[in-house]
Amino acid sequence: MKCDLTIPQILSEACLRYGDKTAFSGLGQSLSYADLDRLSDNFASYLQHHTGLQPGDRIALQLPNLIQYPVLVHGALKAGMIVVNTNPLYTARELLHQFNDAGVKLVVVASMMVGGVAEVVANTNIETVVVTSPLELGPSLSQAGVVIPAPEEPVNIGVETLSLLRALELGSKNSAQPTAQSADDIAMLQYTGGTTGVSKGAMLSHSNITSNARQVTTHLADIFRDGLEVTLCPLPLYHIYAFTVHCMASVSRGGHNVLVANPRDLDALVREVQSAQLTGFVGLNTLFNALLHHEGFNQCDLSALRSTSSGGMALTSEISKAWKDHTGIQIAEGYGLTETSPVVCSNPPGEIQPGTVGYPVPGTEVKTTDPSGNRLGNDEVGELCVRGPQVMQGYWQRPDATKEVLDDEGWLKTGDMAVIQQDGYVRIVDRKKDMIVVSGFNVYPNEIEDVASQFYGVLECAAIGVADANSGEAVKLFVVPDADGFDEAEFKNYLRSQLTAYKVPKKIELMDALPKSNVGKILRRELRS
Incomplete structure (x- = not known):
């Protein structure tokens, strides 16, 4: 589904068609x-x-x-x-x-x-x-x-x-x-x-980005109504996910994008939600979690909301359920990376499978491979590889780094471990580099975090692997407890009841906050240092 139009050509078409409609607003100004x-x-x-x-x-x-x-x-x-x-x-x-x-x-x-x-x-x-x-x-x-x-x-x-x-x-x-x-x-x-x-x-x-914008609007055709959508943009536009969704896909269909200059200022963000009749919300797990714990958000009128999309990091089942309970909208999780402009997969409206990132957007091929590069079958865990018109040309002035991830047939190695189901939906198991090996068994941090976050006293958590003399590696879990109290002994018993023994965290450390990037991703690498 390659698009042969440049970004200025897409913009020119949109401006001719939607001239007087609002394209962007923020800080009391509109464009x-x-x-x-x-x-x-x-x-x-x-x-x-x-x-x-x-x-x-x-x-x-x-x-x-x-x-x-x-x-x-x-x-x-x-x-x-x-x-x-x-x-x-x-x-x-x-x-x-x-x-x-x-x-x-x-x-x-x-x-x-x-x-x-x-x-x-x-x-x-x-x-x-x-x-x-x-x-x-x-x-x-x-x-x-x-x-x-x-x-x-x-x-x-x-x-x-x-x-x-x-x-x-x-x-x-x-x-x-x-x-x-x-x-x-x-x-x-x-x-x-x-x-x-x-x-x-x-x-x-240009084609990478315009192709991906077209792939997204085609895949999510029911969400992108011409000239009618009002979508909150709390994620930074300098990040490719927000750029492609808001500055390309939404603009190509005459959408109104409500910009949030500082998403860490939850009071200001909530005021934007209160003042706009939002039809769409693009965010990620940590932001949804923070809003659900913000008193002002509970008073917002979300009656016009038709869709919520999540990307950038894994969406936990607890947050997904809480968001649906509060808004009536099931979060559609997607998947992508910088090198793919960025969208690879997304859950389509009305066909959302929680726990998956949906299936590939039109014109995109995916496969999983073993460490030797052999293609795996459905339901087998392997490294996810992607081919499509949104895949980058390579890394700037780094041919050796390009060859490490992009082969002569156009397949990009993502570094993510995934399962492709029989129905074509994809489940991201974890980042290859984040995988923890305990006595020869693979442990994926996302699974530990998903289970732990469902405990009533846990606000946020992150799992990493640490050296262990007996098992090679062991699981260490960092926990931000809820202000209402946290019973560590009860929490440990809960984990033992939910996880196989080798997956149960050997060490638990309580923290006031977890390190995050400006996009809101939890930075496991900082927890390892």
Whole structure:
């Protein structure tokens, strides 16, 4: 199901069709499709006429979920640039690696995060820094309710520095020029989390991303009603899951995306839920769990909600049940990874199988293999491999790393252990690297966590393997107990009643909180250190 359209072509079609409808909103501002088209044209024109950048050059976007993001990403792609999505909370060390690895020449950064860029810019090839404040687009929006003064020009940090409003003003003086783009040209360098080594840039083409957007909207046809959906976006747009769902799939069908700038601020997130008649909610297990424990969320009107999707980490059965009990909506779990733009599988509406990630989206092949690479049959645990139009071109300037995961026939080794059922639905057993081997028996942390999280006194938990003189490895479980109390002895008895002896955690450690990434994933690697 390969799509031969570029991202700008998809956007152009959407803006013509849905011009006056709201595309994005957040922090009291809203951006129509016409606004999105006009302002992204202005940014493209700025890049073309007021910088020395050429098509194929890399620009970094370092922003939380502000309405500026879709303007910037679509403007950059219209100008033929390659976008490097950059985590706003990266340390100077992480910024330096990513900027230099990608060869970034221009950065757009949120004003409250400019310090990190200033610290490293002298040691990079960056020529221009564009700084934007959260409410900066106010004067440029046709739907803005108030006039917000233009910010003062930011202080120069050693290279040309200007505000986004100034860049858009400069760009508005000329027309953006169409660029000769192919659907197979690279659109993004999407950096992996670096959990298996140095962070690498997955080369995602226009076709990878537009194909995946089309795969998603086809697979979930009943959810994407043209021009009618209002979907909450608490996950960061710099993450490929949120980008493809909100900036591509939803935009292609005229959806309204409600951006949450800081999902850790649950009070603000709940206010967004209260003020919008949401029809869709895209999140992940830890966020659903936090909301279900938030008093304000219990008062929200969710009568318009039609769907809830989960990805990024395993969804526990306890959270799935609690969400359905509270909202009446069964969470549809899906599966993907950066290298697949990202969606591979998803549970379709009306055919959800809890405990699975659904079946492959159209045009996607999956198989499981043993350690020697031999194909396994249904219901056998093996490494999941994926082939389809959404699979990346490879890792940026890392041919050896590419060969390790991508073969000559286009099969991508995911590193995830899975079972493909007889009916085609896929169950992710666990990350290959997270598997614990106890006396020769394979133990999968997700199973331990799923069972443990169902105990009434457990708020969150995470399982890892630790060295053990007798069994090679043993299971250690980190637990965040519920504020209402936690009986450790009773908990241990519960685990013994639910798990085979070798799976029962040998060590349990209570914690106030578990380490998480900015996307909300629990970081098992930090628990191992």
